[in-house]
Amino acid sequence: MAAPEGDGGLQPEELSGAQVIAEALRRQNLRYMFGIVGIPVIEIAMAAQAAGIKYVGMRNEQSACYAASAVGYLTGRPGICLTVSGPGLLHAVGGMANANMNCWPVVVLAGSSDRNQETMGAFQEFPQIEACRLYSKFAARPNSLEAIPAIIEKAVRSSIYGRPGACYVDIPGDMVTSKIRSELLSKIYYFTVTIKTFVCENIHNFTNVLPSFLKGAAYSRAEDNIKKLINMCGLPFLPTPMGKGVVPDNHRNCVSAARSRALQNADVILLLGARLNWILHFGHPPRFRADVKIIQVDLCAEELGNNVKPVAALLGDVNAVVEQLLECFRINPWTYPSKSEWWFHLKEKMKDNEEASKALAAQKSLPMNYYTVFHNIQAVLPKDCIIVSEGANTMDIGRTVLQNYLPRHRLDAGTFGTMGVGLGFALAAALIAKDESPHQRVICIEGDSAFGFSSMEVETICRYGLPIVVIVVNNNGIYSGVDEDTWKELTKVGETEIVAPPISLTPNAHYEQVMIAFGGKGYFVQTPEELQKALAACLADQKLPSLINVMIDPSSDRKKQDFTWLTRSNM
Numbered sequence: 001m002a003a004p005e006g007d008g009g010l011q012p013e014e015l016s017g018a019q020v021i022a023e024a025l026r027r028q029n030l031r032y033m034f035g036i037v038g039i040p041v042i043e044i045a046m047a048a049q050a051a052g053i054k055y056v057g058m059r060n061e062q063s064a065c066y067a068a069s070a071v072g073y074l075t076g077r078p079g080i081c082l083t084v085s086g087p088g089l090l091h092a093v094g095g096m097a098n099a100n101m102n103c104w105p106v107v108v109l110a111g112s113s114d115r116n117q118e119t120m121g122a123f124q125e126f127p128q129i130e131a132c133r134l135y136s137k138f139a140a141r142p143n144s145l146e147a148i149p150a151i152i153e154k155a156v157r158s159s160i161y162g163r164p165g166a167c168y169v170d171i172p173g174d175m176v177t178s179k180i181r182s183e184l185l186s187k188i189y190y191f192t193v194t195i196k197t198f199v200c201e202n203i204h205n206f207t208n209v210l211p212s213f214l215k216g217a218a219y220s221r222a223e224d225n226i227k228k229l230i231n232m233c234g235l236p237f238l239p240t241p242m243g244k245g246v247v248p249d250n251h252r253n254c255v256s257a258a259r260s261r262a263l264q265n266a267d268v269i270l271l272l273g274a275r276l277n278w279i280l281h282f283g284h285p286p287r288f289r290a291d292v293k294i295i296q297v298d299l300c301a302e303e304l305g306n307n308v309k310p311v312a313a314l315l316g317d318v319n320a321v322v323e324q325l326l327e328c329f330r331i332n333p334w335t336y337p338s339k340s341e342w343w344f345h346l347k348e349k350m351k352d353n354e355e356a357s358k359a360l361a362a363q364k365s366l367p368m369n370y371y372t373v374f375h376n377i378q379a380v381l382p383k384d385c386i387i388v389s390e391g392a393n394t395m396d397i398g399r400t401v402l403q404n405y406l407p408r409h410r411l412d413a414g415t416f417g418t419m420g421v422g423l424g425f426a427l428a429a430a431l432i433a434k435d436e437s438p439h440q441r442v443i444c445i446e447g448d449s450a451f452g453f454s455s456m457e458v459e460t461i462c463r464y465g466l467p468i469v470v471i472v473v474n475n476n477g478i479y480s481g482v483d484e485d486t487w488k489e490l491t492k493v494g495e496t497e498i499v500a501p502p503i504s505l506t507p508n509a510h511y512e513q514v515m516i517a518f519g520g521k522g523y524f525v526q527t528p529e530e531l532q533k534a535l536a537a538c539l540a541d542q543k544l545p546s547l548i549n550v551m552i553d554p555s556s557d558r559k560k561q562d563f564t565w566l567t568r569s570n571m
Contacts, residue, residue, distance in 0.1 A: 013182040017145050017175045020185065021109070022047035024152040025080060030107070032056070032071045032431060034064040034424075035082030039123075040111040040173030045082060053080070056427065056464060059456040061088050065095020065108060066424030069166070072105035073219060074408055074432055078159045078167075083110045085173070086124030089132070094418070096135040096166035101416035103216065105159035106166045107152075108132070112141070114174040132168040141170035145180040163300040164219070208342045210255075210266035211235055212280070215242035215414070216273020216298070222246070222319035223407040226272065229322055232329055234336045236346055238262050240274055241412055245404030256400070258349035260287070260562045265345065268293040268311075273318040276307040277415065283308035287563065297321045356559050357401065366527060369556040370394070373473055374401035376528045377445070380535045384440055386411070386429045390422040391447025394473045397558055398445055420453030422446045423470070427457065430466040441469065441539060448474040448505060455514055461545045462518035469538045470547040472511045478503040481554040508551065515547035523548045 015023070021044055025033075033055045037045045045055050058064040061083045071079030083092045089110040099106045113122035132139040138158040142151045155167040217226060223246045230237055230247055236255045239246060247254065255262045263269075263280070264287060271294060274280060281287035283294060284307065296303075296310040297318055304313040314321050337343075361375035370393060381387075383405045389395045389412045404410045411425040426444040433440040451472045461468050475481050482490070484507040493499045512522030521544055523534035531550055538546040 014179050015182055015185075016043065016047070017148070017171070017178045017180070018043035018047040019050075020145055020148045020180065021152070021171065021176075022051040022053065024149040025053060025107075026051040027149070028153060028156045029077060030080055030156065031075075031077075031435075032068070032428070033080040033082055034058050034067040034427075035080075036061055036064060036084065036088060037082070038084040038088065040176050041082055041084055041109070041171070043176050044109065044111075044171070048080075048082075054431065055082075056431065056460065058424070058427075058460055060454060061091035062094045062420065063424035063427075063454045063457050063460075065092040065106065065166075066098065066418075066421045067428040068108075069095060069099035069102070069104040069106040070411060070425040070428035071432065072099070072159070072164065073102070073215070073411075074429060076105075076160075076219070076221070078105035078107045078156060079428065081106060081108045083108065084124070085111045085113060085128065086126045088124075089126070089128055093131065093135050095424075096132065096168070098414065098416045098418045098421065100135060100137070100165040102414040103164045103219070105156075105164040107155050107159055108136070108166060108168045109171055110168070111176065112170050112172050115172045116174065129168070129170050132170075136166040136168045139168040139170070141172065142175070145175060145178055146184055148175075149185060163303075208265055208267040209235055209270070209336055210238055210262055210268070211270040211272060212238045212240065212243075212274050214240040214272075214274035214279070216275075217243055217246050217318045218273075218407045220273060220299075220318040221407075222272070222317075222322055225319055225322040225326060228326055229329075232326065233334060234338055236262065236336075236343065240279055241399050242410055242414065243274070244399070245409045246407045248405040249403040250405065255346050255350060257353045258346045261349040262346060263287055265289065265342070266292060268295065271296045271298075271310075272322065273297065273299075275303060275415075279415065353559075360559055361401075365553075367551050367553040367556075368526075368528065368531075369553055370397045370473070370558070371401065372528060373531065373550055373552060374398050376531050377443075377471065377535060378402055380532055380539065381443060382441055382539065384437075385409070386433065386440065386442045388412070388422050388426045388429065388442065388444040389446070390419060391445075391450040391473065392479050393475075393556070393558060394445060394447035394450065402445070419450045422450055423454045423457035423461065426468050426470070427460060427464075427466065430461075430468050431464075434466070439542070441467070443469045443471065445471045445473065447478075448472055448476070448509065448511065449478040451511060452505075455511070458514050458520070458545075458547065459518045462515070462520050465543065466545055467542055468545045469535070470515065470545070471535075472547065472549050473552060474509065474511065474549055475552050475556060476507045476509075476554045477501070477505050480557070481505055482507065483554055484508050507554075510549060512547045512549040515545065520544055521546040524551070525549065526551045 049055050065081040068079030068081040083089050113125040129139045142148045159167040276283040294308050294310040295312045297314045360371035386409045389398050430442045481504050487507045490499050516522040525531045534548045
């Protein structure tokens with residue numbers, strides 16, 4: 001505050017553009033910022049810290065945007081991604097696209113060239129707003145310092161309202177250091193969400209009923225009402241990957257172990273925040289009955305009826321709509337019969353699949369297979385841990401074995417199938433856990449290929465002292481690899497660029513050394529006993545991050561499936 005004037009009054013406070021931006025973000029209750037600083041945004045990061053916003057300096061803007069979007073999903077308010085101009089912003093575009101596909105709120109701020117240098121070939125000059133419009137719900141540049149609070153409020157509001165997603169605010173470099181008197185700024189207040197509700201109908205008149213819910217149900221905080229619905233009506237239910245934990249995976253009505261049979265034979269499916277995209281095979285045969293009846297609940301009107309025409313389209317927030325369904329069933333009680341033929345066939349298939357999985361997990365041969373690894377991890381994991389998972393087989397097989405008991409406790413490649421998200425997501429989850437549940441652990445389980453996309457974020461993890469446990473399931477390749485002896489023979493045959501399989505990576509790579517290099521703990525394990533011992537040691541250490549490099553059979557694969565990936569049939 002400036003010194004008093006002679007009349008005893010106070011001069012208005014003079015603020016820089018960076019301070020105006022930071023204060024506008026603080027007023028919107030945004031708590032976490034991830035980025036890489038440079039000209040012209042260093043001052044913004046410093047001003048954000050001065051305003052009480054936590055800043056995490058990342059090693060790649062793509063990971064920074066992944067982390068900021070994960071904050072949006074986990075907390076309901078967007079994280080902030082801060083980048084420099086031109087190439088820095090372009091690196092973040094992948095994270096913006098991923099946030100839009102996942103429907104997660106995030107606000108991206110990027111510096112840009114000075115306004116008086118436009119069209120002159122300025123440093124890193126690029127049409128940033130135009131580039132971001134394809135990957136965001138809202139993209140704008142404030143035309144003055146006075147406009148910054150309103151633009152940031154609209155970006156936050158747009159990222160949350162309707163279908164959540166990415167929003168972009170462009171900040172010219174000269175605006176960062178320009179000054180303005182505080183009295184000239186418009187007063188923009190904290191934006192909160194209100195939920196509209198819509199009338200819906202019940203689902204009495206069907207025989208093979210299957211509620212299914214995705215991360216949309218988790219994002220809407222609908223877990224309490226969905227659990228009440230499942231328990232009140234006795235319905236079997238199927239969570240999609242990031243819907244795991246909305247109702248605990250060990251609930252007696254969870255039919256995840258019979259996923260294909262449940263989808264293929266249900267005559268009515270209640271979709272709660274789930275889209276009929278590739279994850280649910282578009283709702284088409286042979287994965288679904290041709291005459292399946294879909295009751296679809298979504299907060300985006302444009303989504304209703306995509307790929308399959310619903311018999312009932314319920315527009316609204318999942319939590320609000322399920323609350324109204326509960327009211328219907330309280331007035332007209334209905335319970336799905338527990339001894340129906342549908343339940344019998346589901347339980348039969350669940351038992352067969354669980355036994356097949358246990359048989360694979362019990363194999364004593366070395367190197368280990370995926371099922372042995374995941375069953376040994378599951379035996380040690382705390383029930384309240386947050387599981388971050390990415391990779392091809394690592395993610396797909398891990399989803400079937402690793403249990404989630406709480407909502408928003410699983411983060412994975414998501415709707416966009418993005419590789420490289422793991423460490424950014426884990427960083428975001430660990431920061432939130434540090435503030436809200438200090439003893440909660442974050443376990444990041446990645447394939448060796450997926451780890452390579454963002455492995456330098458291990459340095460970020462160590463720098464901020466986040467006790468994340470990273471587990472790299474190492475099969476020497478993408479999908480599969482070759483062992484060390486085969487690799488040596490291949491390199492004798494000809495040039496590596498010609499003879500090496502495109503899916504292969506360096507055999508027996510010691511990824512744990514990356515963690516050790518930055519001050520964390522690293523473990524190289526080859527047996528179930530070594531794995532359990534290493535994981536127990538990692539969980540016992542509440543301070544240091546760690547990485548367990550788990551060697552598995554390069555040819556390890558999934559158990560036989562009724563269908564191959566996506567929609568092609570094996571039957």
